[in-house]
Amino acid sequence: MSYLLTMAPDARVPPTPPDTPDTQPGGQQPTLPADALAEKISALSIPSWGEDGSLPTTIAQDFPVTAQSLYTHHLLTLCWDTVLECADVSMSQQKRVRKAYVLLEAVHNRHDNLIREVKGSMAGIMADRDRVTAEKSYLEAQCKKWEEQCKRWEEQSKHEEEQSKQWEEQCKRWEELSKHEEEQSKQWKEECKRLRGDIDRERSRVDRCQLSADYWKDRYNGNKSVLTAQGNAISRAAAWESEEVIRQPAVNWSSHTKLTRTQQTEVQKAVTILLRTTQQMAAEIDLYRPIDQFLSSLKFFNNRVNFLNTSQTKYLVRQAPDFSICIPRVTKPHPALVHGVIEVKKRGEDVDTAKHLGQLKEYMLNLMKSQCDQGRMYYWGFLTNMETNILVEITQHRHQDHLTRRIMQYPPMGWLEMVQYIYSTCQKDGWIPPKLHFRDTLGPLVDLIACNKKWQLGEFQLPLGGQAQGIVVKVSVGAQPEQSHRHELEVLRHIRNLGSQPASIVRLVWDPTEDGVGEHPEGHIEFGISPRGKRFSLDNFSKRTDADTVFQEIVDGIRWLHETARVIHRDIRRDNIILDKGHPIIIDFDCSYVLNSHPSDLADITTYAGGLICVPNDVIKTAITEIDIGGGGQVQTMTYKPKIEHDLFAFVILVISLLFPKQFEKFPVHRMSWRRVGRPQLEEMDRFHQECEASEVWGKWWLYAKQADYERLKAIGDVCQFPSG
Numbered sequence: 001m002s003y004l005l006t007m008a009p010d011a012r013v014p015p016t017p018p019d020t021p022d023t024q025p026g027g028q029q030p031t032l033p034a035d036a037l038a039e040k041i042s043a044l045s046i047p048s049w050g051e052d053g054s055l056p057t058t059i060a061q062d063f064p065v066t067a068q069s070l071y072t073h074h075l076l077t078l079c080w081d082t083v084l085e086c087a088d089v090s091m092s093q094q095k096r097v098r099k100a101y102v103l104l105e106a107v108h109n110r111h112d113n114l115i116r117e118v119k120g121s122m123a124g125i126m127a128d129r130d131r132v133t134a135e136k137s138y139l140e141a142q143c144k145k146w147e148e149q150c151k152r153w154e155e156q157s158k159h160e161e162e163q164s165k166q167w168e169e170q171c172k173r174w175e176e177l178s179k180h181e182e183e184q185s186k187q188w189k190e191e192c193k194r195l196r197g198d199i200d201r202e203r204s205r206v207d208r209c210q211l212s213a214d215y216w217k218d219r220y221n222g223n224k225s226v227l228t229a230q231g232n233a234i235s236r237a238a239a240w241e242s243e244e245v246i247r248q249p250a251v252n253w254s255s256h257t258k259l260t261r262t263q264q265t266e267v268q269k270a271v272t273i274l275l276r277t278t279q280q281m282a283a284e285i286d287l288y289r290p291i292d293q294f295l296s297s298l299k300f301f302n303n304r305v306n307f308l309n310t311s312q313t314k315y316l317v318r319q320a321p322d323f324s325i326c327i328p329r330v331t332k333p334h335p336a337l338v339h340g341v342i343e344v345k346k347r348g349e350d351v352d353t354a355k356h357l358g359q360l361k362e363y364m365l366n367l368m369k370s371q372c373d374q375g376r377m378y379y380w381g382f383l384t385n386m387e388t389n390i391l392v393e394i395t396q397h398r399h400q401d402h403l404t405r406r407i408m409q410y411p412p413m414g415w416l417e418m419v420q421y422i423y424s425t426c427q428k429d430g431w432i433p434p435k436l437h438f439r440d441t442l443g444p445l446v447d448l449i450a451c452n453k454k455w456q457l458g459e460f461q462l463p464l465g466g467q468a469q470g471i472v473v474k475v476s477v478g479a480q481p482e483q484s485h486r487h488e489l490e491v492l493r494h495i496r497n498l499g500s501q502p503a504s505i506v507r508l509v510w511d512p513t514e515d516g517v518g519e520h521p522e523g524h525i526e527f528g529i530s531p532r533g534k535r536f537s538l539d540n541f542s543k544r545t546d547a548d549t550v551f552q553e554i555v556d557g558i559r560w561l562h563e564t565a566r567v568i569h570r571d572i573r574r575d576n577i578i579l580d581k582g583h584p585i586i587i588d589f590d591c592s593y594v595l596n597s598h599p600s601d602l603a604d605i606t607t608y609a610g611g612l613i614c615v616p617n618d619v620i621k622t623a624i625t626e627i628d629i630g631g632g633g634q635v636q637t638m639t640y641k642p643k644i645e646h647d648l649f650a651f652v653i654l655v656i657s658l659l660f661p662k663q664f665e666k667f668p669v670h671r672m673s674w675r676r677v678g679r680p681q682l683e684e685m686d687r688f689h690q691e692c693e694a695s696e697v698w699g700k701w702w703l704y705a706k707q708a709d710y711e712r713l714k715a716i717g718d719v720c721q722f723p724s725g
Contacts, residue, residue, distance in 0.1 A: 235355070236359050236361075236362060239362065240355075240361055241358075245407045246406060247408075247409050249411065251391070251410055251421060257428075258424070263300050266299070267298065267419050271414075271415040271416060274290055274294040275415075277290045278386055282346055283346060287346070287386065288344065291323065298419065303328055304423075305326065305328065306325075306326045306328055306329075307325055308324050308325075309323060310322065310333050311344075316335055316341075316363060317335075317366045319363060321342070322341075323343075323344070324340075325340050325422060326338050327339070327436065330448070332445075332446070334370075334448040334451070336370045336433060336451040337434075337448055338433060339425065339432060339433060340367075340381050340382070340422070341363050341364070341381045341382070342381070342384060343356070343359060343382070343383050344384055344385075345383065345384070345385045347385055347386045348385060350385075351390055357390075357392065361392065364379045367379055368405075370451075371433055372403070373453055375430070376431070376432065376434070377397060378395050378396075378425070378428075379393065380392065380393050380421075380431075384418075389413050389414065390412055391418075392409050392410075394406070395408070434451060434477075436448075436458070437475045437526075438460070438526070439475075439526065442460045443460060443461065445460065449472060452477070454478075454485075455590075456477055458473050459472055459532055464510065469509075470532065471510055471529065471532075472528065472529050472530065473526065474488075475520070475524050477524075481524060484591065484609070485525040485590065489511075489525055491567060491589040492529070493514075494594065495508070495567070501560065501565075502553075503553075503585075504553045504557030504560075505561070506529050506585050507530050508527060508528075508529055510527060511527050512526060531585065532580070534579050534580075535579070538658050538659070540582070548717035550579075550582075551717045552717075553583060555651065558586070558647050558651060559710045562647070566596070567589070567592050567593070567595070568593040568594075568642045569592050569610075570593055570609065571610035571611050571650075572650035572651050572654055574654055574664075575588075576611075591609040593606065605639050605640065606641075607638065608635055608640060609636065611669075613657070616643075616649065617649075618640050620685050622638045622640065623635050623638050623682055624683065624686065626638070645705055645707075652692065652698065652713075659719070667681075701719075
């Protein structure tokens with residue numbers, strides 16, 4: 001730039017300056033093209049540009065920066081303006097120099113500003129570079145960490161794959177072992193099944209041997225044990241001698257109906273044939289057939305009695321009298337339907353001994369247990385060895401709350417007198433079993449299921465649905481039907497009409513009044529139910545799951561009665577649950593209570609009519625209170641409001657009675673209905689309820705019953721224990 005300051009103003013003719021703003025339209029100075037600018041600078045003898053396009057050396061020394069296009073453009077523009085200003089010949093040299101200096105100072109300031117801007121930019125760039133470098137270092141460190149982590153993950157993955165392979169191999173070994181164990185288990189089960197079969201066969205053989213041993217022991221030793229009223233075991237001989245026996249001189253025939261001459265002749269002929277046939281028979285078992293033929297040949301007994309050979313039928317508390325004289329229409333013996341028994345001994349054996357008389361007494365006492373509540377007072381039985389027939393009578397009378405009995409033995413009598421006695425006693429009141437009230441059109445009685453003061457239940461074959469079906473016919477006992485008889489039939493009709501009863505509720509299948517058969521000729525309430533079933537006991541189940549299913553079905557049945565039929569059973573106990581093909585059936589609705597149709601309705605006050613073992617605690621407390629104030633305290637006269645939880649409490653007691661049957665069989669339930677005397681039993685039942693509620697085992701089930709939680713009560717089988725396998 002020093003060259004420009006010393007250059008003479010007239011060294012050469014200056015180039016024509018560009019148009020001024022005054023002469024240019026728009027007031028803007030035109031921008032010279034690069035070629036024109038170069039020609040003008042060359043004409044002023046300005047040093048040439050460098051070959052690489054950089055500034056001249058003299059200029060570069062004053063401005064020691066790298067030439068950039070933008071910087072060069074601004075610099076040349078300012079220099080050109082300076083040249084143009086200095087070339088103005090109208091100015092004096094001093095003005096031109098001063099003008100050039102001002103312009104060059106502006107160029108220098110501009111240069112400083114550009115340098116500062118470049119340095120600022122460079123500082124920012126360097127800061128960004130440092131930041132980027134730091135971030136790069138950080139990212140590289142992070143990448144190294146992730147790479148190391150990935151390596152660890154890969155190693156761990158490889159380890160897990162190896163472990164997974166080991167597990168798969170172990171699983172394969174376990175599967176093979178499991179298959180082997182299953183095969184071995186099947187073999188064990190088959191072996192167990194075979195062993196069970198062997199055990200059952202061995203038990204059957206042992207039972208047969210035991211029966212045979214009992215038979216011979218009974219026949220020849222006479223020391224079979226008998227339970228006394230106090231529960232002590234004594235021999236039959238001791239049982240006979242334990243009570244006073246009145247020896248009568250003879251039978252008072254004046255009070256008996258005598259046979260006609262024709263009938264006596266018929267008997268004499270039959271006796272002659274009997275004695276001649278059995279003359280050479282010594283064994284007792286050989287005598288059964290001739291005696292059976294003899295009794296069956298007496299035609300005048302038709303429609304009066306039925307002689308049955310029961311020497312192989314243990315119907316009398318697991319005892320089998322040789323012959324049982326039953327009421328008509330009976331083809332299967334039942335303790336409630338027997339007039340008397342005949343016990344046969346081998347020919348020539350002494351029958352007038354304590355052991356044989358004790359055996360006969362045992363049979364008669366068992367008959368008495370089945371018929372004493374039906375009003376019968378006189379019982380009889382015969383001992384015979386074909387040559388001698390000994391009669392024993394037992395009479396029973398009730399005095400207030402206790403029974404008295406008298407045993408009488410008669411001298412030996414002949415076969416004619418025996419037949420005369422049987423013929424006479426089977427027609428006398430007080431000597432005969434209870435009468436069957438089933439209508440004659442039902443046909444022969446297949447089996448008598450139950451006989452008590454209230455009902456008679458028998459199995460008959462009736463043509464229902466086009467084919468004969470076995471049903472249970474239930475008929476009322478008594479001169480006139482009671483309200484409970486009619487009530488049960490009405491409840492069964494109500495349940496049948498609902499049309500959706502579960503299988504666990506007994507079904508009404510024969511209703512003679514509605515089915516067009518007509519009412520009973522004697523006015524009894526009579527109807528048919530199904531199925532028959534058998535006694536409910538845990539002995540019927542070999543597996544825990546079977547018992548669970550039965551308890552669940554009972555709860556479902558009770559729930560259906562409460563919620564759908566709106567019926568409170570009020571007598572849920574073991575005697576009122578039967579089993580049919582492994583499924584429970586709820587029976588006996590004569591004590592039930594029908595709620596009003598609306599679910600929110602409560603029961604009215606009524607008297608208790610259910611079983612004594614399932615009496616609600618409310619009734620027990622009321623009875624105890626009444627005894628305390630001098631009342632009778634009879635459970636059946638207590639008034640209360642039936643509740644659905646009473647059935648559920650009874651269900652819990654039912655399960656307890658199934659698990660501990662002996663304890664419940666010994667409990668004197670009948671005393672709870674006695675006046676005053678029953679207070680200890682009432683207090684014991686009250687204490688039993690309290691202990692159930694507080695028990696660790698039964699407390700939660702008692703609570704579920706109180707809350708009417710049917711679903712939880714279904715799991716009550718958890719308390720049952722069954723042998724494994």
